[in-house]
Amino acid sequence: MFNWIQNIADWFVYDVLNLEKGQHLAEALNFFIYDTTKILILLFIVIFFMGIVNSYFPIDKVKNFLSRNKLYGLEYLMASLFGVVTPFCSCSSVPLFIGFVRGGIPLGVTFAFLITSPLVNEVAIGLFVGLFGLKMTIIYVVSGILLGTISDVILKKLKLEPFLTPWVKEVLANAQREQDVFIAEQQTLKQRLPIIWAEVLKILKGIIPFVIIGIAIGGLMHGYIPEGFFEQYMDKDNLFAVPIATILAVPMYSNASGILPVVQVLVAKGIPIGTAIAFMMGVVGLSLPEAMLLKKVMSLKLIAIFFGVVTLCIIISGYLFNLIL
Amino acid sequence: MSKTIKILGTGCTKCQLMTNVVKEVISENNIEANIEKVEDIMEIMKYNVMSTPALVIDDVISIKGRIPSKNEILELLK
Numbered sequence: 001m002f003n004w005i006q007n008i009a010d011w012f013v014y015d016v017l018n019l020e021k022g023q024h025l026a027e028a029l030n031f032f033i034y035d036t037t038k039i040l041i042l043l044f045i046v047i048f049f050m051g052i053v054n055s056y057f058p059i060d061k062v063k064n065f066l067s068r069n070k071l072y073g074l075e076y077l078m079a080s081l082f083g084v085v086t087p088f089c090s091c092s093s094v095p096l097f098i099g100f101v102r103g104g105i106p107l108g109v110t111f112a113f114l115i116t117s118p119l120v121n122e123v124a125i126g127l128f129v130g131l132f133g134l135k136m137t138i139i140y141v142v143s144g145i146l147l148g149t150i151s152d153v154i155l156k157k158l159k160l161e162p163f164l165t166p167w168v169k170e171v172l173a174n175a176q177r178e179q180d181v182f183i184a185e186q187q188t189l190k191q192r193l194p195i196i197w198a199e200v201l202k203i204l205k206g207i208i209p210f211v212i213i214g215i216a217i218g219g220l221m222h223g224y225i226p227e228g229f230f231e232q233y234m235d236k237d238n239l240f241a242v243p244i245a246t247i248l249a250v251p252m253y254s255n256a257s258g259i260l261p262v263v264q265v266l267v268a269k270g271i272p273i274g275t276a277i278a279f280m281m282g283v284v285g286l287s288l289p290e291a292m293l294l295k296k297v298m299s300l301k302l303i304a305i306f307f308g309v310v311t312l313c314i315i316i317s318g319y320l321f322n323l324i325l
Numbered sequence: 326m327s328k329t330i331k332i333l334g335t336g337c338t339k340c341q342l343m344t345n346v347v348k349e350v351i352s353e354n355n356i357e358a359n360i361e362k363v364e365d366i367m368e369i370m371k372y373n374v375m376s377t378p379a380l381v382i383d384d385v386i387s388i389k390g391r392i393p394s395k396n397e398i399l400e401l402l403k
Contacts, residue, residue: 058376058390059375059376059390060375063375092375092376092377092390094335094366095335095366095369095370095374095375095376095377096375096376098366098370098375099370099373099374099375100375102370102373167367171370194394195391195394198394199391202392293335296366
């Protein structure tokens, strides 16, 4: 499918620049051109597609659906799934949280949303397809959704309502399964497209610098670090690798689009895939800025429990992937 | 009549962008309006908005969760 990009990269590096095949510089440059082109195309496709889905599935609709229907446990899965198609900006997490609480949606279900929305988002999916291929992407998405679902069931069992900040408790007490009337934008696809298009360009513009830097670093490592280099340090038998990778990853968020390309090279050079996935989930799913914002609605203890449970689930899935893949 | 424009957002980059766009539209078209930035989460929640930034014109929520184009804002302010 992407052979033509490889041909362009080959042509540019070996013919136009006249570099010799097999040289470190030539290989690094070739990798850089191929990866950047491929990933930008994929990111564009995925972000555009998600933009269309989201335009027809605004968050208010999701909220009304979740508070209207009694789903007998399925609501955790549903919330996780909705989290996937909803774009997430960590600054929206608080209004979203309150909106859900006010709509009478159980706390556990709200957490499901808070976990998968950032974890499985359009940018991560686009990068994943480009860097690791379709099969790995599906594994990542499915495990992300399961991880959201399982963490919430655990969080629900912990009965965390007392750890909300006082004003949120008040909202909770007044919560009702109300159906907010909201004016859905009644537009045809043709009217929506320019808006979606502008949004796609905006997202791409924001992440392109990080992606390019990430791929550039990846390209250099690709050309200069020998195959299997990391195996001696981080092999599957090293029990501490997964937890260390996850914990290192949690504070890094803003550079997720730059970190993924580097991780891909690390995998190619011998880091076990489970360890890498755990690392990426930590990077993409949990972040310090998000924790700071959530402080407005949750006590520190609750944030700690929330992050703790999710981190634990990520670590477990890391081990699991190392076992089966 | 002067309009009251409120921009709801907890202070992320997107909200900042929205404020800039609105200000530009107003000064370019000589529209009389008061712009108010609402950053307090309690205030924001009174509008029942779940995705920020949101644009509120004369207490009507016009746009939420995305940054509108200049033309769109101009239409809304007419």
